[in-house]
Amino acid sequence: MPDISQYFPITDTTWIFLVVLFIILSAPVIMSKLRIPHIVGMVLAGVIVGQYGLNILERDASFEMFGKVGLYYIMFLAGLEMDMEGIKKNSRRMLLFGLMTFAIPFVMVYYAGIYLMDYSMQASLLLSCILASNTLIAYPIVCKYGLQKHPVVTLCVGSSMISLLFALIAFSGVVGSVSSEADVWFWLLMAAKLIGYCCGMSIIIPRVARWFLQHYSDAVMQFVFVLSVLFLSAALTEMMGLEGVFGAFFAGLVLNRYIPHVSPLMSRIEFTGNALFIPYFLIGVGMLIDIRVLFGGWHTVYIVFCMVFFGTIAKMIAAYIASFGMKMPMAHGNMMFGLTSAHAAGSIAIVMVGMKLYIGNGQYLVDSDMLNGVVMMILFTCVISSFVTEHASQQIVLDDNMYAEDEHTADDEKILIPIKRQTGVDNLVPLAIMMRNSKLNRGIIGLNVVLDDKDVVRNQAQGKRILEAAAKAASAADVRMLTQSRIAANIANGIMHAFKEYDASEIIIGMHEKKTENDNFWGVFTENLFTELNRQIMVCRLLQPLSTIRRIQVAVPSRVEFEPGFYRWIERLSVMSENMGCRIQFHGRTESMSLIREYIQNRHPSVRADYILMQHWKEITALSDEIKEDHLLVVITARTGTVSYKTAFERLPEEIGRYFANRNLIIVFPDQNGQPMESMTFTAPQKHNVDSAYAILSKWFKEKLSRNK
Numbered sequence: 001m002p003d004i005s006q007y008f009p010i011t012d013t014t015w016i017f018l019v020v021l022f023i024i025l026s027a028p029v030i031m032s033k034l035r036i037p038h039i040v041g042m043v044l045a046g047v048i049v050g051q052y053g054l055n056i057l058e059r060d061a062s063f064e065m066f067g068k069v070g071l072y073y074i075m076f077l078a079g080l081e082m083d084m085e086g087i088k089k090n091s092r093r094m095l096l097f098g099l100m101t102f103a104i105p106f107v108m109v110y111y112a113g114i115y116l117m118d119y120s121m122q123a124s125l126l127l128s129c130i131l132a133s134n135t136l137i138a139y140p141i142v143c144k145y146g147l148q149k150h151p152v153v154t155l156c157v158g159s160s161m162i163s164l165l166f167a168l169i170a171f172s173g174v175v176g177s178v179s180s181e182a183d184v185w186f187w188l189l190m191a192a193k194l195i196g197y198c199c200g201m202s203i204i205i206p207r208v209a210r211w212f213l214q215h216y217s218d219a220v221m222q223f224v225f226v227l228s229v230l231f232l233s234a235a236l237t238e239m240m241g242l243e244g245v246f247g248a249f250f251a252g253l254v255l256n257r258y259i260p261h262v263s264p265l266m267s268r269i270e271f272t273g274n275a276l277f278i279p280y281f282l283i284g285v286g287m288l289i290d291i292r293v294l295f296g297g298w299h300t301v302y303i304v305f306c307m308v309f310f311g312t313i314a315k316m317i318a319a320y321i322a323s324f325g326m327k328m329p330m331a332h333g334n335m336m337f338g339l340t341s342a343h344a345a346g347s348i349a350i351v352m353v354g355m356k357l358y359i360g361n362g363q364y365l366v367d368s369d370m371l372n373g374v375v376m377m378i379l380f381t382c383v384i385s386s387f388v389t390e391h392a393s394q395q396i397v398l399d400d401n402m403y404a405e406d407e408h409t410a411d412d413e414k415i416l417i418p419i420k421r422q423t424g425v426d427n428l429v430p431l432a433i434m435m436r437n438s439k440l441n442r443g444i445i446g447l448n449v450v451l452d453d454k455d456v457v458r459n460q461a462q463g464k465r466i467l468e469a470a471a472k473a474a475s476a477a478d479v480r481m482l483t484q485s486r487i488a489a490n491i492a493n494g495i496m497h498a499f500k501e502y503d504a505s506e507i508i509i510g511m512h513e514k515k516t517e518n519d520n521f522w523g524v525f526t527e528n529l530f531t532e533l534n535r536q537i538m539v540c541r542l543l544q545p546l547s548t549i550r551r552i553q554v555a556v557p558s559r560v561e562f563e564p565g566f567y568r569w570i571e572r573l574s575v576m577s578e579n580m581g582c583r584i585q586f587h588g589r590t591e592s593m594s595l596i597r598e599y600i601q602n603r604h605p606s607v608r609a610d611y612i613l614m615q616h617w618k619e620i621t622a623l624s625d626e627i628k629e630d631h632l633l634v635v636i637t638a639r640t641g642t643v644s645y646k647t648a649f650e651r652l653p654e655e656i657g658r659y660f661a662n663r664n665l666i667i668v669f670p671d672q673n674g675q676p677m678e679s680m681t682f683t684a685p686q687k688h689n690v691d692s693a694y695a696i697l698s699k700w701f702k703e704k705l706s707r708n709k
Contacts, residue, residue, distance in 0.1 A: 009051065009058040016057055019049065024279040037141055037386040042279055043379065046286020053291075063284040070281025071135070071344065072248035073273040076230050078136055078157045079252020080259055080266070081148035084581060085606045087158055094155055097322045098162025101340050105314035106132040106170070112310045117303060123365055125174050126354050130374060131311035133167035134160055135245075135344035137382050138389035140278060142339070143270075145393040148261075149606075152332040152396070156339040161249050163340070168242045171350055178357045178365060193240045197247075201236075201254050205229060209258045210548045210630070217426065217545065219476070222265050223272075229255060258547050260579045262433055264476030265547075285344050289379045293372040303373035308380045315341040331395035338389030342381045347374055413437055416445045416504040417470070418495050420463075424510050425470045427542040432508050433477050434546055434579045435572040443480030445502055446470045449494035452487050460485055492525035496532060506536035506568070511665065521653035530639060530669045536565050537669040538572075544630065549664060552577055553627050554634040555620050556588030559644040561595050565671025570596055573634060574604040587614040587623065617648045624659035632664040642672040 010016055023045045031041035049056040087094065106128045113124030136157065147153050169190065176186050212225055230251045237247030259266050293300050316337050323333030351374045354366035415436060417428050432444045448463035450456055467483040474481035482502075488494030499507065512523025520527070522539075530537050554573060560566060577584040584607060586596055593611040600609050614620070620635070627633050637652060638645040656665065 009055050011058055011060070013062070016060065016062065019057055020280065020283060023049070023283060024275075027279075037138075037390045039138060039140060039282060039386045040383050042282035043286040043289075043382050046283040047289050047291065047379070048286075049283075050287030050289070052287075052289065057287070059284065059287045063280065063287065066277055066280035067284035068244070068281075070273070070277040070279070070284075071245055072230060072234055073277045074136055074139055074281070075245045075249040076252040077143070077270065077273060078139055079249045079254075080256055080269070081143075081261060082157060082253060082256060083149040083151070083154045083606060084253075084256055085608055086149070086151055086154040090151065090155055090158075093322075093326055094158040095162060097155060097318070097336070098159035098166075100318040100322050101134070101159055101315060102132045102163035102166045104318040105311060106167075108310050108314040109307075112306055117306050119370070120365075122174060122178060123354075123370065126171065126350065126365060127307070127370065127374075129167045129171040129174065130343065130347045130350050131307065131314070131377075132170075133164045133343070133347075134315070134340045135342055135347075136160055136339060137282075137342035137344050138339055138385045140274065141386065141389045141393055143274075145397050147393055147396060150396065152328065152335050153339070156336055159336075160340055161246065164243070164246060168246065171353075172241050175353065175357065190241065194242075197236055197240060198250070201233060201250060205233075205251075205254045206257070209255060213258060214544050214548050219264065219268065223268050226255065226259065226265070226269060257581045260434065260547055260581065262438060262477055262479075262579050263430070263547060264473065267477050281344075285378060285382070288348060289375050290372065291376075291379075293376060300369055300372055303369050304376040304380075307373050307377040311343070311377065312341055312381060312384060329399070331392055331399060334388055334392035335396060338385050338387075338392050341388070342385030343374075343378050344382065347378060412505045413440055413442055414445065414502060414504045414506075416447060416495075416499055416502065416507050418447045418449065418507065418509050419466055419470055420448065420510070422466060422469065425466060425473055428508055428510060428540060429470050429473045429481075430477075430546055431540060431542065431576075433474065433479050434576045435508075436479070437571075437575060443482055444474060445498075445504060446474075446481050446483040447486065447495065447498050448484070449486045449488050449491050449498070451491065452489050456487060460487065490525070492528035492532070495525070495529060499533065499535070504535070506538065506572075506671075507533075508538045508540060511539050511541040511667075521657070534639070534672050536568055536671050539667040539669075541665045542632075543662070543664050546576075546580060549580065549630055549632050550582055550628075551631045552580075552582060552584040552634060553623060553631055554584065554586045554588075554636065555614070555617075555623065556586055556592050556596070556636050557617055557638065557644050557646060557649075558589045558592065560588070560636055560638070560670070561592050562643045563638070563670050563672050566595075567599060569636065569668050569670050570599055571603070574600055574607050574609075577607050577609070578604055583608040583610065585610040585612055587612045587620075589613075589615065617646060621655055621659050627660065627663055629663070632666065633660055634666045634668060636668050636670065639669060639672055644672075 010019065023042070027041035027045050028038045031038050047053050050059060109131045110124050110128040113119040113127045114121065117124075117127075119127065139157075142148060142150075142153050172190060173187075209225075209229070213222065216222065216225075230248055233247035233251035233254075234244035235247070237250075238244045259269070294304065319337035319340060320333045323330075323336055328336075351366055351371055355364055355371065357365040413436065415432050417424065417432055419425060419428060429444075429446075436442070436444065446467050448460075448467050450459040450463055463485050467485060471481045471483050484498060486494045486498060488497070495507070495509075498504075507529065509526065509529070512521070512526055514521065526539060552573065573584060586593060586609065588596075588611075590613065593613070597609070597611055600607050623633070635652070635656075637649050652667075656667075
């Protein structure tokens, strides 16, 4: 039998990458059969193929690089997907749990290190720093169940960063004490650098990100820009003496507002991380683990047991005491324990630094037993964390579904988007994605209607290319789009026929671009749509990407609450505000404001909403001073003859052209009862009034003449 050991470990880059891809592909399949979390499978695969296992792969520079990127990616995604409003509301809880999950393990492990493991004070402090911090190794499990923005997950992520920050500061103190640098000036300089870093990132990066995303829409450039911010932030924290994972998380927080969760950019970031970098990191962690040390002597087994036992028990005590004190259910306590109990490559980095700290007499701060113990502790805590988080995620999903309303039967959402130009792909498709209810998991309908004239073949071919681009843009955000190219003698009739065929719930359409001074505000066919259809129509003019809009301003007319489509447009705007992470302000009468407030507080409590009194519709012109270039004005209007219609709507085209000419704008015609027959123009309502007056006078004269006879 030939000896194949001479071919191992594999050193060729191509074969290394092939084996890693095979592991990434096969581990989830095998682990799902065994009902074991995929993360555990990745780590165990690294143990098997590493130098301490079958020695199939050599842990070369690619594992160092991709592994570090993967760790940064986990922390960056955690920051990107944080519920910022939840952080503000639960900042005290976050700080309290962060202090508990740091202090309890720190104290317990410190005394265990001195009295049970016979380490020096400095070595015990270093071990306390390792076990007081944690790595969100199980965060991909949370993402799999769609719980990224769940309040308890936000609490755990924020608390993990607080405990990590305290652990890194304490570790810096240990390093400074060994090198005799930890004096008062050392701590003052550390505090100054940390404050300067946070302030600089919070002030400069948002402005740069807003400018870049406004001026560059290329998907590759946006992705590279985000990665540049990530690694710049990580590099700056490493220069300060802290771990780069803190900088990666902070970069996610800073960019949180500019990368909506349902955007194509977010999909690309998550896809790249979950497909390559994060699995590479997990496999690399497994390759560090040497299971043989458990059989090397009872002392190493004893050290490993003490680290795993006291580190895990301390994290468990902190999690369940915090959940009990905050009156949370047991499933939330399990999640808090699961997410905060794992340790990974960050612990290895701290130990490696400790091995280089010389304490005299030919000894270093960290010996081989502590190194082996920490590596084995990583394996056990990763397994424990993955199983507990998986179980807790399942419990929370079941509990939430039990008490949730049946939204799948309560919403008839089918959004139709007539697209004529590339601007529709760039603006209308992202707007529909931002507004759709992701829980319903329904696609959107893209429609291109061309006139049946001599250029029909050329226009239809161009329309199909635009629809392909629209479907590609929707697919980038993981949203299905059904497309149809239609030939019609009249554009409005073609849209209305498609609307009825697909049984659509609403239309999102671009605003007509006026080319001459005498050009109609609504254009040739838009006016026909809202006069012939009584379903919701949104006419949009977006001058910049949605992710760069800071505030939504909504003008609400009186009596709008009596319209059947009242809650539909509130739902769409609330979902959009939630996905964009921006504040929304409603301007209207007290009666309407109270109902809007009640709906948002019950259905979308995380939305940052303000309710401002506007007694009369003529006050809408005063909003021109408040609405900035990066704001979005939403005007709720009505069709002629409906409950909330008022004659002031006749001046709407003129007021928009005069006061809001260069502003982002959406005009909403809600669902309304009846079939309106009059258009919103200057002449039609007046003609209707004249005809009515003429009929009344004519009838009166006839009755008068008959009496005289």
